[in-house]
Amino acid sequence: MRKNKLFLTLFVSLLMLSSAAWPDDAEDNYKNYCWQCHGMTGDGMGLNVQDMSVQPRDHTSAKAMGGRSDADLFKVIKEGGLAIDKSVLMPPWRDSLSDDEIHDLVKYLRKLCQCS
Amino acid sequence: MKYLVLLIALSVSGVALADGGMDILQKRCVSCHDLSGPAAQSVQELWQRKGPDLFYAGSKYNAEWLEKWLVKPRRIRPAGHHSIQHIKPGDKRDMIDATTLRPHMALSPSDAEEVTEALMKLKATAEMMGTTVFKGGSISTSFGEMVFDKFNGCMACHEIEPGFGGLSGPEVYTAAKRYQADYLVSFITNPQAWNPKTPMPNKHVSAPNIQKIVQYLQALARENRDEKK
Numbered sequence: 001m002r003k004n005k006l007f008l009t010l011f012v013s014l015l016m017l018s019s020a021a022w023p024d025d026a027e028d029n030y031k032n033y034c035w036q037c038h039g040m041t042g043d044g045m046g047l048n049v050q051d052m053s054v055q056p057r058d059h060t061s062a063k064a065m066g067g068r069s070d071a072d073l074f075k076v077i078k079e080g081g082l083a084i085d086k087s088v089l090m091p092p093w094r095d096s097l098s099d100d101e102i103h104d105l106v107k108y109l110r111k112l113c114q115c116s
Numbered sequence: 117m118k119y120l121v122l123l124i125a126l127s128v129s130g131v132a133l134a135d136g137g138m139d140i141l142q143k144r145c146v147s148c149h150d151l152s153g154p155a156a157q158s159v160q161e162l163w164q165r166k167g168p169d170l171f172y173a174g175s176k177y178n179a180e181w182l183e184k185w186l187v188k189p190r191r192i193r194p195a196g197h198h199s200i201q202h203i204k205p206g207d208k209r210d211m212i213d214a215t216t217l218r219p220h221m222a223l224s225p226s227d228a229e230e231v232t233e234a235l236m237k238l239k240a241t242a243e244m245m246g247t248t249v250f251k252g253g254s255i256s257t258s259f260g261e262m263v264f265d266k267f268n269g270c271m272a273c274h275e276i277e278p279g280f281g282g283l284s285g286p287e288v289y290t291a292a293k294r295y296q297a298d299y300l301v302s303f304i305t306n307p308q309a310w311n312p313k314t315p316m317p318n319k320h321v322s323a324p325n326i327q328k329i330v331q332y333l334q335a336l337a338r339e340n341r342d343e344k345k
Contacts, residue, residue, distance in 0.1 A: 022157050022158045024158055024159040024160070024313075028158075028159040028160060029159065031159075031200055032159045032162070032163075032200065032313065032315055033315055033317075035199075035200050035203075035210075036199065036200075036273055036282070036284035036315060037272060037273075037282075037284075039205075039209065039210050040200075040203065040204075040205055040210050041205065045206075045208060045209040045210065046209060046210055046284075047195060047199060047203050047209065047210040047211075047212070047282075047283050047284050048272055048273055048282035048283055048284050049209045050209060050283075051271065051280060051281055051282065052272055052282070080319075087269070088267070088268065088269040089269040089272045090269075091269070091317035091319055092317065092318070092319065092320060093317055094318075095306070095307075095308045095317070095318035096308060096312075096313070096314075096317060096318070
């Protein structure tokens with residue numbers, strides 16, 4: 001028991017020492033990174049769209065989102081639009097999000113479009 | 117007794133000379149600006165910070181700009197800090213909710229001088245700065261705009277002149293007036309080294325193109341697009 005506590009303390013302090021930031025849940029990440037362009041409701045009508053040459057995807061549309069596999073969605077979030085022959089305007093988010101956080105976002109997107 | 121008064125007078129003035137700026141910062145600014153670091157470690161923590169972090173101000177700002185801005189602040193981020201807290205749904209897109217944006221407090225010229233001096237002492241770590249620096253050189257705004265907008269998609273979130281470009285990030289037509297060139301190179305190279313939860317992505321721009329982008333930001337600043345507003 002005591003040993004467990006010691007390990008826990010060690011583990012937590014190691015976590016705090018490491019420079020890696022805490023993982024966040026998909027809703028917070030979506031708000032922080034995606035709202036800027038995809039919008040508060042995910043309909044692709046974000047704050048930034050007025051002067052964009054390619055419009056952001058509507059995440060609430062089953063038609064627009066249904067054609068994409070989970071693997072594709074993971075790839076475009078992690079590596080950006082160019083990685084799936086889409087627009088440079090969709091940034092790669094791999095420096096902001098861990099693989100786990102990206103997997104959670106893919107699940108979150110499936111909820112928004114109510115599609116698979 | 118005389119000596120005691122002298123001693124107290126000396127130490128008080130000493131404090132005022134050395135720490136006047138830090139004193140003002142601690143009293144009037146720390147409620148919105150972090151002065152000691154580190155950067156926010158979670159998105160929720162980030163959103164609680166009402167203004168941008170200042171704990172590395174000395175490695176970021178041009179002192180001359182800083183002192184002037186503190187006396188006469190004007191908006192830098194069209195949708196405030198953080199944009200997600202100042203928008204509302206609109207007909208065609210999310211709109212800035214101007215009723216939630218407040219003007220920044222202004223300082224007297226003498227307070228601004230002291231605060232600038234104190235802020236310029238707060239330096240970033242070598243880890244944040246990285247190893248790449250600005251190498252100089254210049255570029256035309258038309259070629260620069262191609263690199264910034266077409267090749268790298270930076271205009272999605274940044275205005276390159278008042279009323280043109282994205283709104284979630286700070287205006288970039290004044291960025292080179294505000295920030296040191298080495299900071300700009302470093303931040304664009306690795307924004308997460310400065311602020312792990314920043315909404316600014318690392319777009320993995322090539323090193324030569326980052327130099328061109330900073331040359332472009334300098335060219336924009338020389339055009340004084342902010343003064344034509």
